Amino acid sequence: AQSVTQLDSHVSVSEGTPVLLRCNYSSSYSPSLFWYVQHPNKGLQLLLKYTSAATLVKGINGFEAEFKKSETSFHLTKPSAHMSDAAEYFCVVTLYSGNTPLVFGKGTRLSVIA
Amino acid sequence: DTGVSQNPRHKITKRGQNVTFRCDPISEHNRLYWYRQTLGQGPEFLTYFQNEAQLEKSRLLSDRFSAERPKGSFSTLEIQRTEQGDSAMYLCASSYTGDGGEKLFFGSGTQLSVL
DSSP states (O other): OOEEEESOSEEEEETTSOEEEOEEEEOSSOOOEEEEEEOTTSOOEEEEEEOSSOSEEEOGGGOEEEEEGGGTEEEEEESSOOGGGOEEEEEEEEEETTEEEEEEOOOEEEEEEO | OOSOEEEOSEEEEOTTOOEEEEEEOOTTOOEEEEEEEOTTSOOEEEEEEETTEEEEEOTTSOTTEEEEOTTSSOEEEEESSOOGGGOEEEEEEEEOGGGTSOOOEEOOOEEEEEO
């Protein structure tokens, strides 16, 4: 079965420093992978997606993620954290090849300290 | 309407009662999904529709749960004989297969509390 493991339940960074949120996936085929963000009292929002094109994927708000098949990883990064980045981040894989539904990781809560 | 709308936002009910939630997707989206999210966990897939057809149901969806999308537009999720373990945030999402169908737009959810 397809699954994702988010290696940190909570990450805390200072404003202006880099962000790294780690995700490993397990899939029996070439997966589609996503990162979603959930701000308090707001709906989940797609940050970026990987669908077997370029391995380095750029998303919204300065985030990007790199697909590494050899490491089965899809880590999310941002060069400089902003206070507004504080939220819950979910790494996501498709349940079926090339199709939804989506399987979510347990999430990583990002805190940004002023 | 530029987003997925869910009603009600909050529902408090007593154990054993029936509850129904409604989801209005983005108008041109033909796929509609239901997910459930509990505290500290990621959303878990429950079921999804393409137009009015229910294409997949998770084993999480017990016999007490039923979802419909009668005209391929809005959807309802009903829980019969609620249990305390049903307390969760119920999320609805929609997507359009014409652009690949993989970009899901989520509503803000219905928070269910079963007392």
